Amino acid sequence: MTLRVRRSTRAGIAAVTVCVALASCGVGADPVQNPELSEDEVTITLNWWGADARTQSTLDVIELFEEEYPNINVEAQYSDWTGYWDRLATTTAAGDMPDVTQFDELYLASYAERGALLDLSSVSNILDPSAVDANVLDSGRVDGTLYAVPTGATTNGILINTTLFEQYGVEVPDTTSWTWDDFEEAATELSEASDGEVHGISPFGQDSFSLNVWARQHGGELFDAEGDLVLDPEVLAAYWQRALDWIDSGAAPSVGEISETMNLPLDQSSLVTGQAAMGFIPAGQFLAYQSAGPDFDYALANWPTDSDTAEGFQYLKPTMYWSAASTTEHPAEAALLIHFLANDTRVAESFGLDRGEPGNPAFREAVEPLLDESGRESLAFTEAMSEEVGDTPPITPNGASNIGSGLLGRYYQQVLFGESSPEEAAEGFLNELGDSITAAG
Amino acid sequence: MSALGEFRSLSRSRSKAGSADHREKNRDNKAAAVFLAPWVIGLVGITLGPMIASLYLAFTDYNLLQDPQFTGLDNIRRMFSDERLAQSLKVTFTYVIVSVPLQLAVALGLALLLDRGIRGLPLYRSILYLPSLLGASVAIAVLWRLVFGTEGLVNAFLAIFGIEGPGWVSDPDTALGTIIILHVWTFGAPMVIFLAGLRQIPRELYEAAATDGASRPKQLFSITLPLLSPIIFFNLVLGLIGSFQSFTQAYIVSNGTGGPSDSTLFFSLYLYQEGFTSFRMGYASALAWLLLIIIGAFTALNFWASKYWVFYND
Amino acid sequence: MTDALTTTRRPEPTPGIPAPNRSLAARGRPARRRIISVLKHTGLIIICLLMLYPLLWMIASSLRPNSDIFTSSGLFIDTFDFDHYPTGWDALAYPFSTYLLNSFLVVLGSVIGNLISCSMAAYAFARLRFRFRGLAFVAMLIAIMLPIHVLIIPQYVFYAQLGWINTYLPLILPKFLATDAFFIFLMVQFIRGIPRELDEAARIDGAGHARIYGQIMLPLMVPALATAAIFTFIWTWNDFFTQLIFVTKPDLYTVPVALRSFIDAQTTSDFGAMFAMSVVSLIPVFLVFLFGQRFLLRGIATTGGK
Structure with missing residues (x-):
């Protein structure tokens, strides 16, 4: 069905463009069930975002795959994050989506619900994702259908620059059972000890991951299973109010400095430049922070809690996914490549923790011996957290992908610069996001 | 000179003859068909199709991944209640009205200064053009944040005088102003065009004027500016078209968000966000045509006004 | 501005141009002239420093350890780190020369295309x-x-x-059209600045439009062509x-795309290598401008109008 619709779109635009009616390709049909691998030479495309290191390791994996299956030729396609989504939208709109595509949680439902992705159950004769932990794998489902295999998942955590604490003679707080007050106290103390040179907290306020964890600490959630927005405006207002409180108490830097470091690449974040000592990060990025700031020693801790904090507020957020295009001419080979990426431990050895802490236990085992100290620390943290995590919430629904590309940050800035109160901003944000979801629905 | 005058009167007398005139027009039509052939092929084959497609999409709900649904005037109705659209218009108009004249004035001033045969001209010209060479790379984005940051170079300079500057690109009050300064700073392109235009002015005219005892300012206003007016006009028209579509600078400075809190939400940036990050390409197309109407109106106004101040040699 | 204009006028650096106003300039007192000249150069040098700063900073950053950038x-520069250049050159899937070469191809096609087709249409x-x-x-x-963002999908x-994706045709062919x-428009404005007498004279001699365009217009619009080529x-x-x-x-991939693939916002990236390659990729444009601007000087003032 989707195939037919997409083709007619393409033909429609092309007809206008070329002014030549195209031979109708209304073949259409549901995806072929259990397609067979071809004996002939087949070329498929693998598409990902990332920088040079990831490019290199992925090219190595492609080579392994091609050695294993000599008749399949895998073409690489890659770019930086923003260029990636612009290009993917364009090629998909033209019915030219790459066969296998790396996906992010933000966009998965948007593409899946609109029929761009292959239902992976149709290739279950080739692709067996069962090695991936079940609760991680579930995050690849949209409305119960598996569209993507997660590479891994991570909880949120608090990154602590212990070097800064030492430098200014402030004791690193005991993080095993810390409260929000402990957290703020330590931060304020550090800001004061450094005479404002550094600040204790780089606050949250603009990323949906920390917002979701915050909501779960208060017994709420961003989206329900139907993909509807269910966040309580008061919880959101309190989230921003907390950031304002930190700024007021001096625990966090000035509004100007916070605004300045928003949306910056990891390398330029205040946690790496040493301007802030503690911040909220996806725990899987710990290794990246440590290697970006080699002059500092970082530690990772769970979020502070209060006595009334809900249990199981942490959850496993999928890092990335592999998915296939519904328009692929080679569903069998695409499925085979995803199967390889999700199951062959040599892939894990090549990727390390670059695509998140693996969701496949065999991968974790394969990776562990190759890691340095901070890599093991990171893995151990996730391991420990997996005892505490609650249910995996539904992924960002169709129509809400802009939450991660500025929507939340825009209202946060209004709060920061005093243009709206946290309550007004929460109201405005929820209305705009809700409208966007309804319109897309 | 006299020989030219002779030719001119000759040709005039020739075109008085009706049949000759007709023949010439015919010849011009034929020649135009040849000279414009590439352009016509390009217009029909490449440019027109996507334009028509986007015009059609402007009346649809199109999320990029599914068939566009015809929705009539919904997108246009939506514009009237769109606060971000209003904000982006405000930002864009401010930007255009301030930065276009400012950049032209700087470019023209420096071009006049450099054209006066100053020692080391090629070196100066190359250096003045440098910022325009840099383009909009990631490297430049990093630099702006360091220069205009709360603890950046600008504020370090101001601190000498005891002034505590804001975070220039991260404060909603100063972000747009900073982008305007950055734009003016890349005056290299109009400056080079002005320089090329100045080269076209026959030196004999200055000689004659000097003999007549005309002063330098008088020469500027009676020779240089009138003869340069087609080029000034060009830079003005294209400067306006370019500034209304301005995208890259704001994209780089705000990381694509138009922030802080929409203070640098340029029209094209908003349109891009709607189309590519919110998957509302139908609405984005409608916005694009609104932009086309605005730019078109300004350009038409410019052409109308040009009758009063632009002088052509022909 | 007018102040500067009322003062000196040195002989043009290009040979063949008379210095018509020397007599006028000579009337000013030498001391005053010198002071104004010094002021003018000082002003220009200050402006030039502002212009040079980003380039110098980029070069400095390409020589710093990543953590200092x-x-x-x-x-x-506290500590020099020359490694960014060799690592940057080989960091991506292909050596950086591949991307430079690709960009050259695209640029060369675009320049030739624009020069031919735009000058014809302008004529x-x-x-x-x-x-x-x-x-x-x-x-x-x-x-x-219309902004490119709404045209790009129909264009794609x-x-x-036509099967032209992954060729340079979509980038080059439109320039030929x-x-x-x-x-x-730029060339139109320049042609209109060329006295019509010149081509009418040729027409009397029996020249057709092709000859007028090729033998009279093109040589006379060298500054406009140079501007178009450089831009x-x-x-x-x-x-x-x-x-x-x-x-x-x-x-x-071309240079701009390659440069972006050094950076990933979610993890750590080799910014030093990116800066080093940014500097490398600036060298060709700067050379082209330095070389090309000689042609900006040629024009009716030197070749025609007599």
């Missing part, structure tokens, strides 16, 4: 009286008033139907979006 906006608009001239001119300008569909109205070079060299969309095979 985001903390120093100054030009002083027609400026010198020929044909039917629908006004309408055509309006159509030409309207064509550049079109080129995909005069789709850059900017340059047509096309620089703008194409720096253009990211269309090159990203129409070329998806990494071995065909």
